[in-house]
Amino acid sequence: MAEPVTLRPDSEAPARSLALGDADKSLLRFLTCGSVDDGKSTLIGRLLLDSKRLFEDQIATLEKDSKKFGTVGDDMDLALLVDGLEAEREQGITIDVAYRFFATEKRKFIVADTPGHEQYTRNMATGASTADLAVLLIDARKGILSQTRRHATIASLLGIRHVVLAINKIDLVGYDRAVFDAIVAAFDADAGHYGFATRVAIPISARYGDNVSLHSEHMPWYRGPTLIEHLENVELSSGAAATKPLRFPVQWVNRPDLTFRGYAGTLAAGTVRPGDDVVVARSGQPARIERIVTLDGDLNQASAEDAVTLTLDREIDLSRGDILVPPGARPDVSDQFAAHVIWMAEEPMLPGRPYLMKIGTRTVGAAVTELKHRVEMDTLKPLAAKTLSLNDIGFANFSLAEPIAFDPYDDVRTTGAFILIDRFTNQTVAAGMIRFGLRRATNIHRQALTIDKAARSGAKSQKPAILWFTGLSGAGKSTIANLVEQKLHLAGRHTYLLDGDNVRHGLNRDLGFTDADRVENIRRVAETAKLFVDAGLIVLASFISPFRSERQLARDLVEEGEFVEIFVDTPLAVAEARDPKGLYRKAREGKIVNFTGIDSPYEAPEKAELRLEAGSASAEDLADRVIDYLSANGFIPR
Amino acid sequence: MTSHLKPHLRRLEAEAIFIMREVAANFANPVMLYSIGKDSSVMLHLAMKAFYPAKPPFSLLHIDTTWKFREMIAFRDETVRRLGLNLLVHTNPEGKAAGINPFDHGSSNYTQVMKTEALKQALDAGGYDAAFGGARRDEEKSRAKERVFSFRTASHGWDPKNQRPELWSLYNTRIGAGETIRVFPLSNWTELDIWEYILAEQIPIVPLYLSAERPVVERGGQLIMADDERMRLLPGETPVKRRVRFRTLGCYPLTAAVESDAETIEDIVEEMLLATTSERQGRLIDHDESGSMEKKKREGYF
Numbered sequence: 011m012a013e014p015v016t017l018r019p020d021s022e023a024p025a026r027s028l029a030l031g032d033a034d035k036s037l038l039r040f041l042t043c044g045s046v047d048d049g050k051s052t053l054i055g056r057l058l059l060d061s062k063r064l065f066e067d068q069i070a071t072l073e074k075d076s077k078k079f080g081t082v083g084d085d086m087d088l089a090l091l092v093d094g095l096e097a098e099r100e101q102g103i104t105i106d107v108a109y110r111f112f113a114t115e116k117r118k119f120i121v122a123d124t125p126g127h128e129q130y131t132r133n134m135a136t137g138a139s140t141a142d143l144a145v146l147l148i149d150a151r152k153g154i155l156s157q158t159r160r161h162a163t164i165a166s167l168l169g170i171r172h173v174v175l176a177i178n179k180i181d182l183v184g185y186d187r188a189v190f191d192a193i194v195a196a197f198d199a200d201a202g203h204y205g206f207a208t209r210v211a212i213p214i215s216a217r218y219g220d221n222v223s224l225h226s227e228h229m230p231w232y233r234g235p236t237l238i239e240h241l242e243n244v245e246l247s248s249g250a251a252a253t254k255p256l257r258f259p260v261q262w263v264n265r266p267d268l269t270f271r272g273y274a275g276t277l278a279a280g281t282v283r284p285g286d287d288v289v290v291a292r293s294g295q296p297a298r299i300e301r302i303v304t305l306d307g308d309l310n311q312a313s314a315e316d317a318v319t320l321t322l323d324r325e326i327d328l329s330r331g332d333i334l335v336p337p338g339a340r341p342d343v344s345d346q347f348a349a350h351v352i353w354m355a356e357e358p359m360l361p362g363r364p365y366l367m368k369i370g371t372r373t374v375g376a377a378v379t380e381l382k383h384r385v386e387m388d389t390l391k392p393l394a395a396k397t398l399s400l401n402d403i404g405f406a407n408f409s410l411a412e413p414i415a416f417d418p419y420d421d422v423r424t425t426g427a428f429i430l431i432d433r434f435t436n437q438t439v440a441a442g443m444i445r446f447g448l449r450r451a452t453n454i455h456r457q458a459l460t461i462d463k464a465a466r467s468g469a470k471s472q473k474p475a476i477l478w479f480t481g482l483s484g485a486g487k488s489t490i491a492n493l494v495e496q497k498l499h500l501a502g503r504h505t506y507l508l509d510g511d512n513v514r515h516g517l518n519r520d521l522g523f524t525d526a527d528r529v530e531n532i533r534r535v536a537e538t539a540k541l542f543v544d545a546g547l548i549v550l551a552s553f554i555s556p557f558r559s560e561r562q563l564a565r566d567l568v569e570e571g572e573f574v575e576i577f578v579d580t581p582l583a584v585a586e587a588r589d590p591k592g593l594y595r596k597a598r599e600g601k602i603v604n605f606t607g608i609d610s611p612y613e614a615p616e617k618a619e620l621r622l623e624a625g626s627a628s629a630e631d632l633a634d635r636v637i638d639y640l641s642a643n644g645f646i647p648r
Numbered sequence: 649m650t651s652h653l654k655p656h657l658r659r660l661e662a663e664a665i666f667i668m669r670e671v672a673a674n675f676a677n678p679v680m681l682y683s684i685g686k687d688s689s690v691m692l693h694l695a696m697k698a699f700y701p702a703k704p705p706f707s708l709l710h711i712d713t714t715w716k717f718r719e720m721i722a723f724r725d726e727t728v729r730r731l732g733l734n735l736l737v738h739t740n741p742e743g744k745a746a747g748i749n750p751f752d753h754g755s756s757n758y759t760q761v762m763k764t765e766a767l768k769q770a771l772d773a774g775g776y777d778a779a780f781g782g783a784r785r786d787e788e789k790s791r792a793k794e795r796v797f798s799f800r801t802a803s804h805g806w807d808p809k810n811q812r813p814e815l816w817s818l819y820n821t822r823i824g825a826g827e828t829i830r831v832f833p834l835s836n837w838t839e840l841d842i843w844e845y846i847l848a849e850q851i852p853i854v855p856l857y858l859s860a861e862r863p864v865v866e867r868g869g870q871l872i873m874a875d876d877e878r879m880r881l882l883p884g885e886t887p888v889k890r891r892v893r894f895r896t897l898g899c900y901p902l903t904a905a906v907e908s909d910a911e912t913i914e915d916i917v918e919e920m921l922l923a924t925t926s927e928r929q930g931r932l933i934d935h936d937e938s939g940s941m942e943k944k945k946r947e948g949y950f
Contacts, residue, residue, distance in 0.1 A: 037656040106808060108792040109785045111838045118656050120836060132813050139815035262669040266702035274698070276666045276817075305700040316658075317665035319700070330673055354813055368818050371673070429818045436822040438812045 035113070038241060041122035041137035042176075043161040044147030049178045053147065053216035054110055054123050055088025060223040060238070061112040088217070107133040116242040131160065131401040132354035135441055138165050139427070142246055143172040145237070150183045150213070154196045160387040162197075166204040167350050167403065167443060169420060172244055173204075175211040176237060181218060185228040203390045208244065212237050251314035255339030256280030256288065257417070257425050259370040260332045264319055272303055272319040273328060278370065278424035280336075281313045282320065290326065291333040291341050291415030297322040331372030333415045333425065341417045341425060342447035345410040348382070349419075352403050355432065355439035359398035362529040364563045365439065367410065369428035375411035375566070376430065382406055396526045398440075407448060411566075419443035434558050466546030470504045473645045474543040476568060477636065479552040480561060480615065481578035482607050483593055484585035486624045486632075490578060491552040493633035498548060503646055506542050508535055510553040523604045529560055536564035543568050548645065556612040574645075576636060577618035582607050584625050657845055664691075664833035665698040666817060667796060668780070671831050672698075672705050674821035675778040678831075679771075682708040682735070684720045685897045686853055687782035687834055689727075690842055693851045694833060695780075696731065707734040709770055709779070713762040714739055715750060715899035717875050723854045736774070740766035750901045751880045758902075768804050771828065778821075778829045786838045796835050802826030839895075840920050847913045856894045857916065859908045863887035870904035 042050045110121040122137030138144065144165040148158055165173060175197055183189045194211045201209060212221055213232055220226035223238040235243070257278040264272040282288075286299045302309040303319040312318045320334070328334075335341060353359050359378065367376035383392035385403045398404045419426030430440040467474045477494065479487040488509055498505045514521065518534055521527040532555050542549045555561050565573040585607070586594040597605035604610045615621075620639055622632045641648045653661065671678050680695065682688050695704040710724060728735040740748075743761040750758045771779060785792045795811050797819045812820050823829060834842070846853060864871045865885045872879075874887040879901065881887070892905035893916075910916045 035654065035656060037659060106793045106811070109836065110792060111786045111836075113840075136813045136815050261666070262673045264699065264702050270701055272701075274669050276662060303701065305697045315662055317662040317669075317698070366822070368820065371670075423816065427816045427818065429815060429820060431820055431822055436820070436824060438815075438820045441813070441815045441818075 035116070035118055036246065037118045037120065038143065038244070038246065039120045039122070039141050040143040040145060040241065041124055041134070041141040041165075042145045042147060043124050043134050043137070043165070044178075045149070045152070045155050045157040048147040048149045048152075049216045050123055050147050052088045053145075053176065053178065053214075053222070054121055056216045056219055056222050057119075057121070057238070058110065058112055059088065060219065061114055107137045114238060114242055119241065131164070132352065132441075134161060135164050135168060135352045135354070138168040138170055139441070141165075141168075141170055143174065143241070143244060144170050145174045145176050148175060148177050148193055148197075150177050150180045150189055150193065153193050154200075156387055158197070159200060159390065162200070162204050163385065163387060163390065163403065164352070166206065167352070169423060169443070171207040173206045173209050174237065174240060175209065176216075177211060177213045178216050180213040180220065180229070181215040185213070185226075187229075187231045190232075200390065210234065210240055210244075212240065251279045251422070252281055254279040254314075254422060255336050256282050256286070256334065257341070257422055258282060258288075258320065258334040259372075259424065260328060260330055260334065261371045263329060270321075271325070272321050273334070274317075274319045275371070276317045277312055277314045278333075279314050279422045281311055282318075282334075283311045284308075287337055288322075288334040289337045289340065290328055291335045292343055292413065293327065293332075295326045295328075296337065297324055297326050297328075297334075299323075331370070333370065335415070341415045341422075343413050343415050344447040344449060345413040346379070346407065346448035347416065347444050348405065348407050348446055348448060349428070349442040349444045350403065350405055351378075351398065351430075351440050351442040353398040353400060353440050355437055356400055357432070357439065358400075358525065359402075359404070359440065360526045360529045361396070361406075362526070362533045363557075363559050364433065364566070365559075366431040366433055367408070367428050367442075368431060369414060369416060370425055372414055373431075374414055376408055377563075378406045379409045380407040396524065405445075408442075416444050416447070418445055420445075432559075433562060463544050463546060466544075468546075470546050471647060472503050472546070472548060473572075474546050475548050475572050475574055475640075475645050476539045476543055476564065477548065477550045477574050477576055477640075478555070478561065478564060479550065479576045479578055480555045480618075481624070482580060482582060482585045482612055483554055483605070484588045484590055485578040485580035486629060487552040487554075487578045489629045490622065490624075490632050490636070491550045493629055494636045495550055497633060497637050498640075498646070501646065503548055504546065505548045505550060507550040507552070508539060508542075510535075513538075523602075523610075525557075525604075525610070528556065532557075532560040533563060536560070536567050539564065540567045543572060548640075554606050554612070556606045556610065558613045558615070561615065574620065574639070575615055575618040576620045576622060577615045578622050578624050578632075579614070580624040653848055654844070657841060657848065660837055660841060661694065661697070661845070663817075663836065664694045667819070667831060667833040668695055668698040668704075670817075670819055670821065671778050671780065675829070677774070677776050678706040678778040678780065679709045679736075679774060679776040680704070680706055680780040681767075681782070682710050682724070683782065683897075684710065684716070684724045684727075684854060685782070686842055686846060686857060687784065687837075689851050689853050690837075690845055691780065691782045691834060692727070692731070693849060703731075703733065706780075707736050709736045709738065709774070711763060711766045711770060712737050712739045713758075713766070713899050714744065715762075715878075715901060717854075717856055717873075717897065717900045717903075719856050720854055720897055723852075727852070736770070738766055738770035738773075740769060749878075750899060755902055758899075762899075771804065776828065777823065778831055780831050780833060782834055783832050784837050784839070784842075785835050794832060794835065796832055797821065798830045798832065799823070800828045800830060802828075804828070840917070843913065843917045843920055847917055853913075854897060856897055858912065859891050859893040859910050859915075861889045862892050862905065864890050864892055864905055871906070872903075873900055873905055875900040 042053060044050050108123045110123060112119050122141060124134040124137040146158060146161055177190055177193055190213045212234060213229055214221045214237060220228060221236045223236055225236055257280060258275050259278055260273045261275040264274050282299055284299050284301055288299060289296050300321045300323045302312050361378045361381050364375055364377050367374050381395055382405045384395035384398060386393045417425040426444040428442045429438050432439050479491050481487050491507060495505050495507050513535055518531050521531050535551060539549045539551050589595060596602045597608040606612050640646045740762055748758055748761045783791055785794060795814050799811055800806055863874045865887050871892055890907060891909060893908045893910060894903060894905055897903060910919045
């Protein structure tokens with residue numbers, strides 16, 4: 011058993027004073043990236059070890075673990091210091107981004123250790139989003155791989171200005187300068203695409219420590235800095251954000267009582283002082299800064315990255331998601347922009363599908379209107395694409411549910427970066443960087459019309475609605491919808507029926523059955539149905555509409571209470587046995603692909619207004635249930 | 649004014665305040681886990697700053713195993729009185745009735761019942777959708793991969809492979825019914841940052857962190873303080889007074905003291921700079937086996 015721990019300083023220990031010389035120590039955040047087995051974890055273990063960040067008990071655990079899991083014989087396996095989760099130890103890989111902390115005399119460092127294999131690229135983007143510098147690890151034996159190019163591209167897209175090529179395992183190529191030079195030349199051939207401000211190449215051996223913190227005696231031909239020396243001295247652009255125009259996204263409205271109303275937030279850019287004139291970016295409402303409130307007393311100035319609470323000289327309409335800016339340096343305000351997007355979900359990105367976008371402190375509905383291209387990682391060329399899959403990077407036009415204020419990402423990160431969230435799973439599915447606003451909608455103003463929806467529907471003695479019939483092919487949607495329309499018509503109601511098959515002969519004849527085309531099909535139908543609702547009609551829409559997201563899109567287009575989702579719930583076996591159009595047979599024979607229920611999913615509604623169990627009653631009875639619902643809920647007179 | 653802070657501490661402070669405000673703005677019913685230790689003290693201090701002049705818009709929750717140091721409980725009650733905050737205290741009633749204790753039931757059983765299960769009970773009872781914790785990424789390997797906003801299933805499970813990517817400061821706060829988020833505003837702080845911040849901001853801490861003569865027994869290479877008469881002494885053991893302090897605080901029979909002369913925060917910071925062991929070394933429950941923190945976290949430990 012070990013001795014009890016004593017923290018009394020050993021009189022022999024080097025006397026380090028409390029000041030430690032770190033009074034103004036700056037913070038450098040960097041990430042390491044590379045392919046599997048390039049030695050990222052080993053390098054970080056080496057940095058921790060060399061910076062004396064390891065404690066005795068951690069070294070003891072490492073020695074124990076090295077015997078159990080180690081991959082380097084009897085030596086301490088430094089990678090085990092950072093491969094924290096049991097699953098990855100067993101597999102010998104890093105499966106998630108980890109953050110590590112160490113310090114030298116000059117700087118504090120936060121390292122994001124990001125995994126190399128392709129399926130975890132989203133983690134590299136995560137690490138890169140907060141990093142000032144990227145260390146790209148390259149195995150000297152393998153040279154530049156497509157992974158290296160992918161990582162350089164991600165680092166570049168996320169606005170990282172400084173990159174280090176750490177050419178590792180140089181010991182395994184005999185410390186050969188020619189190998190090193192060839193790798194650097196190969197990287198520089200692509201470097202024009204990346205636009206890094208600095209690129210420093212260092213030959214290292216993470217395992218043995220050559221050129222990590224100590225100059226290597228094996229490579230007299232290398233006269234540059236060690237990795238640590240470079241990390242300590244690279245100039246940071248932090249502080250640059252403070253020189254830009256003010257961007258103050260309101261995060262939380264602070265109202266402890268009737269006498270105080272403050273706007274809490276963190277400055278995304280610029281500086282602010284009491285007396286400054288500001289405007290709300292979206293509405294243009296002016297106000298003047300009164301106080302900068304903190305627990306430690308009022309400030310006479312706050313700058314980028316400071317978390318403060320502002321009060322204004324007047325009451326204006328201002329809430330979370332709004333941005334305060336100078337009147338003379340306003341951001342773009344638009345509901346459309348072009349952005350790079352990194353897709354991070356198993357589910358592919360589909361143009362037209364509604365997502366939630368979180369940008370700054372604002373969350374807004376958003377969809378891709380046009381995917382301009384996908385970036386081919388091996389060649390860095392733009393390629394035409396209809397969708398994006400996990401780890402794809404694309405360039406796309408976005409359309410938002412309402413105008414927002416934003417800046418290009420390269421100008422101000424916080425007001426130019428966004429994530430996309432799936433509306434149903436709540437997963438973060440993408441990250442994006444705004445490049446420029448699109449102004450084509452700016453000059454098209456809505457015409458205000460005198461006769462409105464209420465006037466039109468009132469004349470017809472009905473409340474307009476969309477009756478959205480969803481279900482498998484052959485479920486009985488069209489049969490029931492047709493009966494419902496007959497009954498409404500007989501009762502003198504004004505209706506229109508949009509049928510999936512019929513619409514595809516006209517309005518949507520250019521669309522096929524891929525997921526992307528299905529989304530666009532439903533979007534057009536929903537917009538059309540909305541126009542008819544505006545005309546005061548009861549619209550019956552009969553579409554398989556297999557995805558929850560698009561049914562939600564249709565629901566969101568009309569007012570609360572105008573959308574009636576009717577789930578025609580017929581078991582697949584029953585629908586397939588009916589097979590009125592012989593489609594299931596063809597799908598089973600492989601003659602039709604992407605057929606819902608066979609090789610394409612159907613996402614059943616979770617909160618449909620009506621669920622019709624089509625196996626259990628006649629179509630006539632089911633149609634009567636719809637009529638009963640409409641009269642019970644005031645759509646038609648009783 | 650906060651300009652007396654070193655640049656990196658200012659950055660960490662602003663980040664933590666941003667995270668807390670994000671929770672207040674997005675969740676209906678947040679709560680702050682308050683464990684009385686140094687990290688909780690810093691977290692609470694930051695919460696007072698984040699919402700000033702308002703009080704933090706959430707209660708504090710303390711999971712009381714009944715085996716905390718007496719000085720911790722006194723400090724806890726004094727702190728909430730001084731700051732005028734609402735404190736909820738929960739003890740697992742079944743565990744208490746069954747007399748679960750760290751001597752008879754082993755540290756891992758005891759922790760499971762009196763900490764992990766008790767925490768789940770309290771979170772369920774309060775219907776909290778977000779809970780702040782003071783964990784730091786530099787504490788332990790599986791913590792290094794933890795998100796700032798850590799997603800938990802309706803049964804409080806943590807699946808390390810199913811966490812959301814966190815880019816920039818864009819935290820995805822959306823959850824489904826019954827699901828919760830645990831939030832760690834101190835993720836990017838190191839132990840040294842905590843002490844430097846306590847020193848700079850003059851944050852009150854439990855006196856146990858400072859060296860004093862205390863009655864301890866040496867057991868299995870660790871110094872255990874006999875805090876009250878419930879301490880079970882093995883044959884031949886007699887508590888002796890030694891100058892000790894604690895680097896972390898938990899249940900007294902499971903928290904080892906270290907010999908130290910550090911009587912002020914300045915002394916502690918200086919000692920930290922020379923330290924050769926990690927702080928979790930004094931946490932007896934971590935040493936059961938390698939990877940044990942990950943196991944506890946999967947089961948819902950904070």
